[in-house]
Amino acid sequence: MTKSRLFWPLVVLAILLLINLIYDPSFFVIDIRNGHLTGSLINILNRGAPLILISIGMTLVIATKGIDLGVGSVIAMSGAMAAFIVDGNLGDSERLFPLFLAIALAIGLSAATGLWNGMLISRIGIQPIVATLILMVAGRGVAQLITGGQITTIYYEPYSFIGGGYLFMLPFSIYIVAFVLCVALYVTRRTALGLFIESVGGNPLASRLSGISSKNIVLMVYMFSGLCAGIAGLILSSNVASADGNNAGLWYELDAILAVVIGGTSLMGGRFFLMGTVIGALIIQTLTTTIYSVGINAEVILLVKAVVVLIVCLLQSPEFRKKISGLFSSSRKTPKDEGVNHHESL
């Protein structure tokens, strides 16, 4: 099952990479410069880190039949919060305490926003799209309040390590993503949490009657999503050494939802595929890189992006694949897909 779900996204990713290779034969080359590995592939991973992070959080949210539209705003809030803390310590780059305080407060704030969403949804029963829409709007307001409506530039040196630093030749952000992904994979596949999430997404009533605290599961996934967005916010603001309440993380929630869908998780909840999501996020990031490297005109960029996403979604649809294979082979008989559904239903 997982194999076939990963197949088409991987094909698309490979095609995108090949297109890049045609336009830029040195695309796959990885150099060592100043003791750092550099190259387009590394860049994609590095630049894609924030999107992969929030997509991981979004996957679990969507698996419970929910959605989190607030993550873009949380990115802005987290960045603003960190900037606010380290701002007062400019010139004091010797001390690391402000760095840890900034990280702790930014992530704490993000987790609190997740808690807020989770409470609204699980305890008060507001629909996820409405509840998180509130934060999507209000979060930017909070972020602007923190930054005083300005773009805050961060001069504090140690902060830039999060999004721009290197560890063992690789960008530090890649380690952050790898860590979060491993934690998410471990917690969902090596503990029963994954099963609970899938069962709550598949049938919340039945899950409750089976003794699962559906409400707590829902609360937990929104908190995790907030947490992921908070970390992404740190990486993004650190990378550009500034916090922008207005534009940081703008539209990221939509890209993340897209990444989840491309990865094969259904918006109807239930089964989820974390690795699929990661590939989905990489496709989106590679696409952006490709568009620039191929030199597509700025005014058609969005259109090209939309077309590629459409193609991926079509390829993911068994119905569509059936139609296409029907065009090539004249036999009316449907392919193996049918094998899934016909156990006797007497």
Added chain:
Amino acid sequence: MIEKAPILAMDGITKVFPGVKALSNVSFQLFSGEIHALMGENGAGKSTLIKVLTGVYPLDKGTVKLEDVPIVVQSPLHAQELGISTVYQEVNLCPNLSVVENIFIGREIMKNGRIDWKKMNDRAEELLSRLKLDIDVTKELSSYSVAIQQMIAIARSLNVSSKVLILDEPTSSLDVNEVNQLFEVINNLKKAGIAIIFISHFLDQIYEISDRITILRNGEYIGEHKTKDLPRLKLVSLMIGKELEEFDAQSENKDTGSEHGDKKEVFLETEELTKKGSIEPFDLKLHAGEIYGLAGLLGSGRTELARLLFGADKADSGTLKIKGKTTNLNSPKQAILNGVAFCSENRKAEGIIPDISIRENMILAIQGIKGWFNYIPIRKQIEIADKYVSLLNINPPNPEQLMKNLSGGNQQKVLLARWLITNPDLLILDEPTRGIDVGAKAEIQKLMLSLKDNGKSILFVSSELEEVVRCCGKIAVLRDHKKVSEITNDGKIDHQYIMQEIAGGNL
């Protein structure tokens, strides 16, 4: 019958799915103006035969003739155009739309590019009057009972050219009165010359309404009989393909330990347990090693009481004691921790998780009380799943199969397994045998008895009174959210007696 040609003749029907021969050389004949029951156990091929007939699956071999003309049904829509209408087991209507909208959805009557509401309302009333149903068609569907909804589904599937009507388990969620109402409608349609295929697991209903019976077993055609010439026991043995003694012995094996029951330890006790609007003050004593029946009409408070005992709903007042200790059940989880299990009557909405596997559905409840850090190792999960798949004869016998691909009876067995795995002291079974075949029913009853013998208590809720009488040592009869009487089953009472109690003694 001999001189008349069948309106529908299926011959040599074969349908193979990867790895399974679902139908092999099955024939089926249907005459107009008859009600023809299609019988068989879960997985015998009834649904597949219907799906082949209605174009859901293409057939691999065989011929279908409608009024002597060979047909190849392309799709369910095509079947309907040919005059073959189907009403499926679950009511496939939209509860939030009006009756008219439900009847005409997708084929609205248009006038000048707009919907002609007046004509549609009139037409809907006309259709329903054919079923002797006089209701306000502009009201929301959900404002009517399930029985009425079922009839609306029939009205929707019928059109002027309907010759064959297929009813797949139409009565599985109806109570006695509603079934009678539905049967009247079916009989009217029969008089109007429509040929009706009737699928049901209720033997009583089959004998009440059908003219002929075709029996399938393991995808094979077993025989066709006139209903009045086929004794019930014979029918059952044809369906399960076993000799009767075995089956009979089982059904005799009722809970006769009731006299000693009072001496046994009380597992659960309620005093004046009340929930406004659903249960009037209720006293109940459940002993270990006892099967306790709840009888009553739908909505009499049976399910409501069961939910209170499981913590699915909260009581307003009254006390509940488990093993003599006053316990507040605030959630199902607490109930499970106290050794209570509850198999809901609403399998689809409150039981199954469709997108995960049989194995995962099975371990859900035990994993729920273990918590998420204490994950049962996959190897152990497979072991448990394999054990219950073979213990309960679950088909397909592959624990990794997704739940949604199972038939209703097999899903029910998986849900039973989910609760058996938690090793409960009290198992509340709310209509566990609804919509499943006799073989599985007997298995479930056998299981209940063996649990009882192991000192477990069982609270058994069922609409089938014979079943209640057969299994239970004590029976509480509920009417209007109240316990009206408690009967000790001394072996002399029968279901008619309980029926009288339900009806209020003046039947």
